[in-house]
Amino acid sequence: MSDEPIVQMTGITKDFTGVRALDGVDFTLRPGEIHAIMGENGAGKSTLIKVLTGVHSPDAGRILLDGRPVRFHSPGHAQSGGISTVYQEVNLTDNLSVAENLFAGREPRLGPFINFRAMRRRAQALLSDIGVDLNVAAPLSSYSIATQQLVAIARAVDIEAKVLILDEPTSSLDREEVAVLLRVMRTLADNGCALVFISHFLDQVYEICDRMTVLRNGRLVGEWATAELPENELIGHMLGREIEALEALERRSSAGGAAEAAPLVSAKGLGRKGAIAPFDLDIREGEVVGLAGLLGSGRTETVRLIAGADRHDSGAIEFDGRRLGGHNPRTAAARGIGFCPENRKTEGLVGELTVAENMILAMQASRGWARAIPPARRAELVAEFIAKLDIRPANGDLPVKNLSGGNQQKVLLARWLLIEPRLLILDEPTRGIDVGAKADIQRLVAELSEGGMAVLFVSAELEEVTRLSDRIAVLRDRELIDVLHQESDMTTERIVDTIVTRGGAE
């Protein structure tokens, strides 16, 4: 490993309409190393990468590539300078074939015409170099996202990249695919390429990276060799506060009196063909009910039935003693049921509207369009919830799409809290967001239920479910198989056990 850095960024500063995304950040990358950039969402990782690859131009600072100052003005320009990037979302065109995607813009030619035969042959060779075997003439759209990701990497590698940046490449891959990817990364580094790796998965970072640079709130925290930085210290650096924040949030003991009260929500034989088998479930005021199960076990389907987002075709559901007929999210909201769906981008937030406008949506809807919320009252509410949920940047006038994932999730939560629901349904509220925001949301759920709200909570992370829930409904194969409520049952082991044994007994 040579000590002469290939990339040296010093004092990089970047502002976005009043928000300082990067503040004097230094970053050094050496040939043959895999270097992780770590930080919470909104710490400035993506911005730093985009400055390096010419998507954004820095407001201050200097970039040296191979010792020479450079300033790229587009990703294409950076690419020709030897810096290639593979993004989280596959940025290829899936209407073209695999081979065309690999060679787009630099196809082998005979005279002015593309030599398709040579292109397919070279594509095959290129992919087999990294251990991937595909039909290169098939359209890219016929392959899984994971495979498309590998094609993107193969493309980046073939452009004789001196620097390869991987921005969250593993977030949509399964285990085996991740293994292939990490192996490919190591091969590339051994060949002298410098790799920048951004990932939320700490285990992957520790497995593959030689060095890490930690950012927080747009500032550099420091650079460490991986071996010298234990995981808990890393998290401490990323959060800048005691990690105990997460751990201090002990699982609350079941609210004693609540168990005796009449249920707020009572589902009897509620079901929908093809989505979830008929189930019974009660939720009392001040109670957190968690839904646990594997992906595809019917978690989302269950909450959508209760929220009225989908119509049930069997059974009945009562809310506060009154039967809900063909309810939909609108009538449900009017009765006091708030529903935060799973996919915040497509089902929840309106990206172009501001934070304040997004927050106010549900409240406005429940008042009717004719009765506008007075501006002063509105500003007051928005400020209150921004502070309460610690939404950053604390500016209600920013378009919501400019916020990081965790903060977007908080805006969505604020929207429903504004209408003061009696039942709050959260489907995967902490997926894909950073540890800090996760802790904030978990704390909030605990506070809300102590205040008497009933919460139905879905999460793929069993630890989170066990930490927060008073009772846990376990799902498997689109069936509610058990409801755990004993103190001693509230462990991840017990849930896994239930899923395995109860499923096997069928």
Next chain:
Amino acid sequence: MSSTTLTERPTRSTLFDGLSRYIPVGATVVLLAAMYLGGIARYRNFDNPQLIPDLFIGNAALLIVAVGMTFVILSGGIDLSVGSVMAFSTMACAWLTVDAGLPASVAVPAVLAFGVLSGTFTGAVIHYFNVQPFIATLAGLFLYRGLTLQISDHDVSIREIDFFSWGMERVEFGDPRDGGFSLPYISFIAFAVVIVAFVVLHYTRFGRGVYAVGGSEQSALLMGLPVARTKIGVYAISGFCAALGGVVAAFYTKSANPLAGVGFELDAIAAVVVGGTLLTGGAGFVLGTVAGVMVMGLLSTIIAFQGNLSSWWARIVVGVLLLAFILLQRVLARSGEKRKG
């Protein structure tokens, strides 16, 4: 190093995928064949060997303009200015040769160069100022129509200019009484445009870039493709084709009508869509556009043979066809999404 090798077969069969790309075009070809055979079965003289060649005489200008439009639509844009650019080009040919007395060998290249320049300008506005193609080219639609009327608000005859009689001179293929037919030079101009367009779209970097930009402009940019050059290029090509369409119209009518080609841009778009090109860009074939133009031409022919229908029926049927094709595209796109899960 070959401990883990990833082998993946396409999630849908390549066969299906290969075919699904051709379903819209295939539907057009089947429709075309059905119309032709139906015509033969129903009407006397429909099997006249001159019938199909005639489609490429009256529709030569439409074919040329629609080919230009195919580039634009494949890239994900739209060009509403082509009808006006075409009328302006015809009028400019007439004005330069009749009034200004320039030789046609100067006037015609000047008009074609104008088409390229105006398209380049439109493309640059669309790309660099991030203006909606619909809006930018709508401005061209008004601008060039106005300019055309400014030159002359009545028909200008170009019969006196010898050059313009060349285009309708015919090349004979066999004896007309013996299954032969004839075609004028303007049809060959249109064929040449189709062939060049086909080669450019399928066998050059620029052509593949058009598909890539139409597939996802954002991705194309991040892949380092010359997006600006590609986007501006397609409008330049469309401008050139519109101007050439205007020259061909001058050959065909031997006069310049300031109100010629009103709504022509919509005919061109209809031909492209009926020819199976996706309105959202990224998928389609220039040969499909040829089939689309033939469908529209054959429709008018059938209505003429029927004799008791008004010519507006052609429009009604085109409207229905357009709707059917757009729905077909949606159904295919949706089934594709489903397969991908």
